Amino acid sequence: MIDLYTWTTPNGRKVSILLEELGVDYTAHPINIGQGDQKTPEFLEISPNNKIPAIVDHDTGLKLMESGAIMIYLADKYGKFLAADGEARTKTIEWLMWQMGGLGPMLGQVHHFLHFNPGKAAYAEERFAAEAKRLYGVLDKRLEGRDYIVDDYSIADMACWPWISRYEWQQIDLADYPNVRAWYQRLAARPAVQKGYHVPKKVGEIPAG
Template identity: 75%
Template structure:
């Protein structure tokens, strides 16, 4: 049994979607970051960086924070959605790291300035809006000749997809990136993605262009 500590954010949804795809048994524990529950001592013992998601694998006793590390651990545990070795493994990890280092931090800043604090910092709004468009362009080019970012459907796609699901928050017209739109729509139709999107609670339907 996996205990998942999470909330309704892109980073949280990455892990709940993966758990649903892998079919691993888990219990979801809501950590309401709007109420600062991520600073509770019990949660900090699992996630010292006071960020969701985090997991505890009750079978092994392993506790992990950081969504990328969690995804690699779970995929390796289940033997699915991440090749065990060779170039295929590193290609998936390459695009997972692209999400961790670029898509997550940059689109998160776009949310902060474009959606939650518009008009307060024009330079920041322009910077992160442009970076959002650049990242979408990179993804669109990558998907021009393949169905998924690393060839087969993998943890890399699962990591990127929840961030793209907030395209409206980023001021992005998904139709301007037809390969991303096709990829996004196909993943949105997966039953495991639909179930994982609503963890730890349903807050709305999956946004569609």
Template identity: 65%
Template sequence: MIDLYTWATPNGRKVSIALEEMGLPYEAHAIDITKDEQFDPAFLKIAPNNKIPAIVDRDNGLTLMESGAILIYLAEKSGKLLPTEPVARMKTLEWLMWQMGGFGPMLGQAHQYLKFNKGKAPFAEERFAKEVRRLYGVLDTQLGREQYVAGEYSIADLSIWPWASRHEWQEISLHDFPNVKRWYVELAGREAVQKGYHVPKFTQDIPMP
């Protein structure tokens, strides 16, 4: 049994969607970051960096933070969504790292400047708007070559899709990126994605292009 500490954010949804796709039993615990619950001492024992998501594996007592590390761990635990063949495995990890190092952080900055603080920092708005479009272009090119990001459906897709689900916050029209749109809509139709998206609570329907 996995205890999942999470909130309705792209990083949180990565893990809840993965748990649903992998069929691993879990219990979700809401950490309301709008009320600073991520700074609670009990949560900090699990996630010293005071960020969601985090997990505790009751089977072995492991505590784990950082969504990318959690995805790898759950994939290895379940034997799903991470290839064992060395080349395919590394391609999956390559795109997972692309999300962790670029797509997620840059889109997160775009949210701050394009949605929550519009008009306060024109240079930052322009910089992150351009970078967001560049990253979507990279993703669109890759998805023009492959059905899924790393070839087969994997944790790479699960790491990227929740961030793309906030395309409206990023002032992105998925119609400008047809391969991303095709992939995004396909994943949005998966039962596990729909269930995981609404953990730990319903906030809105999945945004569709």
């Protein structure tokens, strides 16, 4: 049994989608970051950086924070969605790190400046909006001629998809990125993605793309 500590954010949804795709038993514990649940001593024992998601694996007693690390750990443990070795593994981790270091942080800034605080920092809005479009272009080029980011469906797809699902917050028109749009809709049709999106609670329908 795995305990998942999470909230309704792109980073949180990465891990719940993976757990649903793996089909393993887990219990989701809501950590309402708007109310400060992530700052409690109990949660800090699991996630010292006070960020969701985090897991406790009761098979091993392991406590783990950071969504990318959690995804690699679970994929390795269950032998799915990440090759054991070779180029496929290396490329999957490459694109997972692209999401962790670029797509997620930059789109998070777009959410902050364009969605939640519009009109307060014109320079920041322009800078991060332009970077969002650049990153969408990178992903669109990567997906040309591919159904998935690294050929086979992997944790790289599961990591990127929840961030793309907030394209409306980012003022992005997916029609401008047809390969991303097709990929986005392909994943959105998966039952495990649909179920994982609504963990720990349903806050709205999945954007259609």
